[in-house]
Amino acid sequence: MKIECSNCKKIYNIPEERLPKDQSFAFPCQACKTVVEIDLRSVLPEAAGSDPTEPNHPVGDELKKKILKTVRDLPPMPQTVFKAREIMADPNSGFDTLARVLETDPAIATKILQLANSAYYGFVGKISSIQHATMVLGHKTLNEIVTMAGSLSVLGNEMPGYGLDPGELWQHSLGVAFASKMIARKKEPALEDDSFAAGLIHDMGKLVLDKYVVERRTDFQHVLLSAAGNFLAAEKQALGFDHAEIAAELCKNWNIPDSFAVAIRYHHQPSRSGESKLAHIIHMADVITLMSGIGTGIDGMQYSVDPETMPFLQLGEEDIPSLIAEVVESVQKVSEEVQKKD
Template sequence: MKRRLREIIEATGQLPALPATTARLLALMDDQSAGAAQVLEVIGTDPALTANLLKLCNSAYYGLRREVGSVHEALVMLGNRTVVQLAFATSLGDVLRGPLAGYRLERDALWRHSLAVAVGAAHLAGVAGDRSLRERAFTAGLVHDIGKLVLNGPLKAKLQQLPQTGSYDALRQGERDLLGFDHAEAGQALAESWNFPAALADVIGRHHDVAAPRAGRGRADDALVTAVVVANLGASRAGFGAGSVCDDQSWQDALATLGIAPADAEAALARLPGDVGALAAAMDGRP
C-alpha cells in the first residue's frame, strides 16, 4: 500500500510542491531553539509573505491594541512561534485554496475548513493551558486534510461512484473502496514525503480516528490528536465542512470517547464563525 501511495503522489500532476519558504518555516516550527534572527531571515526575504503576515497580525482575530508595522514588532508582540505559525499558514494558503473536483469542493472550501479546524483545535488545546500544544494544534489542524490533494486526481475519474454527501466514515469507506486507502493515509504519506515532523505526519494519519488517542495512550501527541479529531468534527457542525457532515450521535460519541467536556467543545465551536471570518478576511485583504 505504501508503494502504491508513493506512486500516486509521484504521478499526480496536479499535486503542488511544498513551496521552499513553507518548508523552511516548517523546519523552524520543529526547531525549539530557533531565535528571532532565524525567523527574520526566512520571512524578511519574502515581501509578499511579510505583507500577508502583517495583515494577519493586525486582524480582529488577535485584537492587538496597536498596529504591527514590521516582522520584528510582530515577534515582540506575539512571540517567535506564533509568528512562524502564522507565516506558515499564509504560505500554505495557495496550496490549499484551489478547487478539488474529485471531492466536489469549490475554490476555498478546503481552505476555510482547514482554517476552522486549526482555530478549533487551538481553542480546545488552550483549555489545557499548554501554549505549546495550542500552537502545534493550530498547525496540525491546518494541514490535516492534505491527503485530499493526493486523491483528488484519481477520484475525478470515479466521481460518480463516490458518495455525494454523508458522514466522514462514508467518505473514507468510499475512498477505500475505489482506491484502496483513504485521504488520512494519503495525507500521512504526503507529509512524510514533504519531510513534516513525524508527530505531525502521525496526527494527519489519525485525524479521523476517534479511538486513536485512547488506543495509543502514553504517546506524546495523543492530546494533539484529540484536539484535531474533535475540531474536525466540530468544524462540520459549525458550517465549515468539506463535503461531509457530523450527526449529533457521532458528535456525542466522539466527545465521550475522547474525554472532552461538551461545554468546552461547544465554546470552541461558538468562536469559529467570528475567528475564521477574521482570519479569512485578513488573508483576502478585506478590512
C-alpha cells in the same frame, strides 16, 4: 435549492451543484442544532453500478504508488516557512535574521502582514513591515502566522472532486487548527502549538486525491450511497485507501514529525491511534468545525464521531456550543483580512 429546518424553520439556500447527487445527507442547523435530513435518492438510476462509459482506473496499492511518485507535483509548503520555523526554534536567533528570511518570499511576507493585521490578533496600530512584525508579535504568535500563511498557498485552490470552492479547504483547515488549539489549551496545554500546526494540515491528503475523485466521479457517487454516508468507506471502496491514509504518506515526504503523521492518519478514527492525544484533539476539532459548517464540501458530516474521544479529552456536550462559536468567530476574523484586495 431551498432547505428548511423542520424545527426552527430557518431557510438554507444551497446551490444545487453543491448538493451531493443521488444520496441522502444531513447537517446540523446552525440556529437550533437540529439535524436537518435531506434525501436526494429519488433520482438514482435503478442500477447503481459503475458507469460503463467511465474508463478503468488503477486503485489500491497501484494507485497509491502512482500518487506518491507524482507527489513532487504538489505545491509544497514554501521553504521560507520551514526556514523561518527553524530560526524561531533557535533561542540564539535574532529578529534581523528572521526578517531577512521572510522578506525573501514576497507572497508569504504579504500574507503574514495581512494575517498579523487581522481582527483575530487585535493589535493596536498597523503592523507595516516584516521587521516590525518580528519585533512586536513574539515567536509563538509569529510561528502561528507564518504557518497559516504557508498553508494558504497550498490549501487555497478549488477542489472540485470534494466540492470545495477556492479557499474553502483552507478555511476548514483553519477552523480545525483554531479548535485544536482551544481544546489543547484547556486539556493538554503542552500540545497547544502542535495541535494548531497539525490541525492546519490534517486534510492535505485531499490535495492529491481530488483529481482522482474527479476521474471516478460516477463510481464515487455510487459507492458513497452504498456506504450509507460513511465517507472514508466510500474513499476506500473507490480508491483503495482514504485521504487520511495518503496524508500520512505525505508527512514523510514533507519531513513532518511522526507524531503529526500518526495524528493525521487517525484523525477520523483516533481510538486506533494508540492513545495519541493529538489524534483525539484533531478529531474533535474536525467534528466541531464540520458542525460549524465551515468548508464542509461533499463529505460534510458523513463521518462517524469516535465514541472514545470526548471521554478521553474529558469534554462534555455542554462544551461544544462555545467551541463552535469561538471557531466561527476566529475563522471569520482571519479570513476577512486575507480576502481584502491588495
